[in-house]
Amino acid sequence: MTTDATTAPAVAPPEGEVPPWLLDALLGTVVAAAIALIVAMEHGGRQPPDVLAYSFAAGFGALMLLRRRLPRTMLTATVLGTFAYHALGYPPIGVALPVVAGLFATADAGLTGWAVGAGAAVFGVSTGFRLHDGEALGYLLGYEGVSNIALITTAIALGYSTRGRRVRAAQQARIALLTADQAARDAELRVRVERERVSRDLHDTVGHAMSVISLQAGVAAEAIGHDDTEAREAVRRIQATSARSLRDVRSMVRLLRAGPDAADGHGVLSLSGVADLAETARGIGVDVRCDIRVRPDELAPQVDVAAYRIVQESLTNVVRHAGASRVRIEAGVEDGALLLTVADNGRGPAPGGAGDDGHGLAGMRERVRTLGGTLTAGRDGTGFTVRARLPARWPE
Structure with a gap:
């Protein structure tokens, strides 16, 4: 019915x-x-x-x-x-x-x-x-029939066209609503991605600094009363590491306040800053050798920052878990791609440790994947090696 x-x-x-x-x-x-x-x-x-x-x-x-x-x-x-x-x-x-x-x-x-x-x-x-x-x-x-047929046809045509206009208006309103909803979801996704990026950056910066500070504080505690010169050097390194960490955090805060397009990222976190990371690691007894064959203008800002973070996280894992005495850092651009290697003679991140907690190696992989690159990490014959390949000129 x-x-x-x-x-x-x-x-x-x-x-x-x-x-x-x-x-x-x-x-x-x-x-x-x-x-x-x-x-x-x-x-x-x-x-x-x-x-x-x-x-x-x-x-x-x-x-x-x-x-x-x-x-x-x-x-x-x-x-x-x-x-x-x-x-x-x-x-x-x-x-x-x-x-x-x-x-x-x-x-x-x-x-x-x-x-x-x-x-x-x-x-x-x-x-x-x-x-x-x-x-x-x-x-x-004749005349009567034509006029009646015209009235009937006109009535049906007017009803049909009126409905068509109403349906089109409803469809346009629906499309506008869906477009606005999609725009809101896209904006929410961008915010979430940015939060994840900031979370990784904060983890990398603070985690590396805390690892170095913890080790240097132990050195200072053991040296006090026995070797005041070594204790003072350890405290100096703690001061330098904490100051650099605070500077990095403040730089990120300034970028967040200014917006994502306010700065290009160079000069804040860059492969040019790897020398400072290496010096910090040397200060706690790790022999770090760097071979950075990359000019700042060869890399897109996002790739430069990502490369710095990969080196930083790798050194953090070395300091925390690897038990390594030597680290080799190599970076160069070949065929439009940045090739980055961080190799040590240690045992690598401990299972379930910071390297496996979703913020270490997993965080590095996610960062590289977002930029369209690849990252591998694992033990080899002489220790633990991290290799990353990223497009050098990722769209800015």
Whole structure:
């Protein structure tokens, strides 16, 4: 069993606009008055108009109140009412006049097939009744027929086009909503990615500094009272490491405040700063040898920063876990790619240690993957090696 479920639910009109029910009441009044006027003219018919004939006119007008909520019901009742009126032999009221509003409402509700079928049925049956009443076929199929067909067609076409405009407007509104929602999700994703990047940077900076400071503090504690010169040197290294760490953190904070496009990243964290990292590692007894064959202008800022962080994290793992005495750092640009190697003679990160906690080796891999590069890390015959390959001129 079908219903009028295709009709859109009624909503309150914007302030200052005429309520739809009032417009329908006015339309119903006009329809009822027009049909009553035609009935009163007594043009043809087998019997003169009476109260029932005018009741039909009022009923056709009242059905206009259903055209928005129940268009199919309204159209069916109008068509059947038209047939009943002509069957009773009252003066003809025209083929299309009673059903024009119903045809429009049904097409507007997306029931175009119903509208076309009802229009054809009304035209055919009404014409048959009028022929039975003695009206001339030439008159009914000529001027009268053309005008009625035009009214029926126009009503259906207007309903169809009105629905089309409404559907397009709804689709455009939906597209705008989805576009805004997608833009919000993209912005949220960018914020999340930036937070992850800052988290990795803070982990790398503070983790490296804390590792060095912890070792130097142990050296100072053991040397106090036995070797004051070594204790002072350890404290000096703690001071230098903490100052450099604070400087790096402040640089990141300045970049965050200024926005992602306010600085290019060079001069804040760069392969040019690897020498300081190497000096810090040497200060705690690790023999670090550097072979950096890269000019700052050869690398995109993001790649330069990532390379620095890889070296920093690798040295942090050496200090914390590897038990290495020698580290070799090599970097160079070949065929448009930065090749970076950090190799030591130790045992590598301990399972479950900082190198495996999602912020060490995993963090390095994620950083390299984001830039379109690759990273491998593992033990070899002489120790533990980290190798990274990144596009040198990653899009800025």
